[in-house]
Amino acid sequence: NAGVTQTPKFRVLKTGQSMTLLCAQDMNHEYMYWYRQDPGMGLRLIHYSVGEGTTAKGEVPDGYNVSRLKKQNFLLGLESAAPSQTSVYFCASNGPGLAQETQYFGPGTRLLVL
């Protein structure tokens, strides 16, 4: 059981470039999330998904798109990267129901936009 994995671990982009961050979970979880972490800001929710084929906006969705084509994968896309998107990105997942409220986090992806 690998839990939640994220690819890549680190990436440097130039302003205007695009990229996709991949999150994969092997726990058969319904819900998946993308957060960004910035110094002194804690974690903020970007987008989330409550099941395959569904996505919804979180607190800070602008500049990002997501897709959940397969239950185990949740992709975060940056179409035209900006320096303000320099951050550490965390993916998380959990199952539905009270007993499954706990979110399990991936190791994070560090993104630097120059």
Added chain:
Amino acid sequence: AQSVTQPDIHITVSEGASLELRCNYSYGATPYLFWYVQSPGQGLQLLLKYFSGDTLVQGIKGFEAEFKRSQSSFNLRKPSVHWSDAAEYFCAVGGGGGADGLTFGKGTHLIIQP
């Protein structure tokens, strides 16, 4: 809107001393409360969680937290800290069903003095 306040940005504690990290939340319904720990360059690890029932919850690594509805607080405690406890600590609140993601506080950076 839900929110979490961690009043202390940094806390310094001597090794072997007791620890209390403060967390206050704002949530319209019954909150689901969590404490996560993040070591430098790492992802988030769940320390403990409160859903219902006994208001004093035990977690991993000797941590405990007490839910006080009247004070809207969920403070984290440890009777004797170890140097390995130095890390960033995040309090988070979520709703039922796990669909909407978690709202995190900005974190408390714990420094352990020898």
